[in-house]
Every structure is written in C-alpha cells, then in structure tokens.
Amino acid sequence: MSQVPIIAFGTTKGGSGKSTVCVLVAGEIADRGENVLILDTDPQQTTMKWFERCKAAGQPPERIEVVPCLGEKALGDQLKALPENGVVLIDTQGALTPALAIIATRADLIVVPSRATKTDVVEAAAFVKYTEHFRQDGVRLFLNSVDAIAMKTAVFNEAIAYIQEEQIPYFRTMLYQRPIYTDVNDDKGTLSTIKANPESVRKARANVALLLNEILEELSDAGTAAAEVHATEAA
Numbered sequence: 222m223s224q225v226p227i228i229a230f231g232t233t234k235g236g237s238g239k240s241t242v243c244v245l246v247a248g249e250i251a252d253r254g255e256n257v258l259i260l261d262t263d264p265q266q267t268t269m270k271w272f273e274r275c276k277a278a279g280q281p282p283e284r285i286e287v288v289p290c291l292g293e294k295a296l297g298d299q300l301k302a303l304p305e306n307g308v309v310l311i312d313t314q315g316a317l318t319p320a321l322a323i324i325a326t327r328a329d330l331i332v333v334p335s336r337a338t339k340t341d342v343v344e345a346a347a348f349v350k351y352t353e354h355f356r357q358d359g360v361r362l363f364l365n366s367v368d369a370i371a372m373k374t375a376v377f378n379e380a381i382a383y384i385q386e387e388q389i390p391y392f393r394t395m396l397y398q399r400p401i402y403t404d405v406n407d408d409k410g411t412l413s414t415i416k417a418n419p420e421s422v423r424k425a426r427a428n429v430a431l432l433l434n435e436i437l438e439e440l441s442d443a444g445t446a447a448a449e450v451h452a453t454e455a456a
C-alpha cells in the first residue's frame with residue numbers, strides 16, 4: 222500500500238453514485254478526524270463544484286480538500302506529491318480513459334457503485350473485470366441508491382444473483398436511496414453540517430459508516446471479516 226491509502230470510486234455507468242459516495246465517504250472519514258484529499262479526475266468536476274459551493278456558502282468542509290486533476294499528466298503529478306497523512310479519494314469519469322489505467326494501477330482500493338438492477342450490475346461487473354487486468358484484488362462492487370421497496374422485487378434478486386454467480390467481489394453494505402444523500406451531493410455540506418431531520422441524518426450517517434468500515438477492513442487486509450458486516454438499518 223502507498224503511504225496514504227488511495228481509494229478510487231469508479232465505473233463506466235453514469236449516475237451510479239461515484240461522486241455522491243466519494244463525498245459521503247470523505248465526510249465520514251473527516252468526522253473521524255482524518256484529513257481527506259479528493260482528486261477530481263472527471264471533466265464534469267462534480268466533486269470540485271460541490272467543494273466550491275461549500276466554500277461559497279462560507280462552509281468549507283472541515284478536513285476535506287478537493288483539487289481538480291484532469292488528464293494523465295495532472296494525475297501523475299498529484300500522485301507524486303501525495304500528503305504525508307490522511308486518506309486520498311479519487312472521483313473518476315464514467316469512462317475507460319488513460320487516466321483510469323493509472324488509477325486502476327495505483328489505487329489501494331477501487332469502490333464500484335452500482336444501482337440494484339441486473340443491467341446496472343452487469344455493467345459494473347464488466348468494469349470490475351476490466352480493472353482486474355491491472356491488479357489482482359482490491360476492487361469491490363456495492364449496491365447504491367437501493368430503495369427498501371425495490372429490495373422485494375425480482376429485479377433486485379436478479380441483480381444479487383448475478384453478482385454471486387459471476388463471483389464479483391462486493392461489499393455487503395448497501396447504501397440506501399435517501400433524499401439527504403442527494404441534498405449533500407447536489408447542493409453543499411456534509412452529513413454533519415446539513416440542516417435536516419436529526420433522525421434522518423443519524424440513519425444516513427450510520428449507513429455510510431458501515432460502508433466505510435468495510436472499506437477500511439478491506440484496506441487493512443482483514444480478509445473475511447468484511448463479509449460479516451451487514452447493513453442493518455432499514456431506509
């Protein structure tokens with residue numbers, strides 16, 4: 222592992238939650254007292270724009286820094302000048318770019334969000350298999366924006382069955398579809414600064430915390446222990 226852990230969020234499927242989960246995980250890491258550097262490598266600059274909105278509103282997120290990082294040259298330069306401590310997160314473009322090859326080689330973990338339909342999961346699984354050309358492990362799919370009602374449908378079951386049949390490595394934690402996550406990503410702030418119903422915030426944070434716990438277990442090579450972590454909070 223590099224000196225600071227590098228966690229990338231990637232998949233070719235647009236709108237699956239790369240930027241949202243990047244920002245939510247950054248907020249949770251920062252809440253635990255660690256510095257987070259986000260490299261925004263997507264030309265859409267979604268994460269960068271979120272950071273600019275936070276600053277413009279006079280609420281720069283504590284312990285989080287976002288820098289634009291477009292193209293292989295900028296990425297290479299950033300990776301040569303990593304901070305001495307904290308965690309580096311990389312938000313990626315939804316495409317197989319030259320920069321992605323660098324990220325797939327250098328990241329300690331690649332987190333692949335997918336919506337819970339068979340079509341989405343098939344695309345996410347293809348992305349996982351693509352990254353495996355660059356590395357042997359350290360890639361995990363997880364289901365994002367899951368809605369509690371949809372979980373009872375055949376579409377959801379087919380998605381889960383596909384992941385298992387294809388033996389795609391995945392995190393047990395699913396991130397539920399919550400308006401509060403949309404609010405953070407599409408507006409400003411983090412789950413610890415957002416003005417919302419305290420119970421909704423508590424559940425939203427608990428869900429992200431479970432995901433981060435699995436991410437950290439994977440990074441620390443805790444092996445099968447990660448499989449024991451389950452999302453228990455209903456949406």
Ligand SMILES: Nc1ncnc2c1ncn2[C@@H]1O[C@H](COP(=O)(O)OP(=O)(O)OP(=O)(O)O)[C@@H](O)[C@H]1O
Nearest residue numbers: 235236237238239240241315366398399402403406
């Ligand atoms: N768990 C969730 N609950 C509610 N809304 C979500 C959730 N995850 C993502 N969204 C919303 O879905 C939309 C797409 O998410 P996001 O921009 O993070 O996807 P992306 O994979 O980064 O897309 P792109 O490929 O365009 O970069 C956003 O409006 C975001 O707020």
Ligand SMILES: [Mg+2]
Nearest residue numbers: 239240263267
């Ligand atoms: Mg994005």
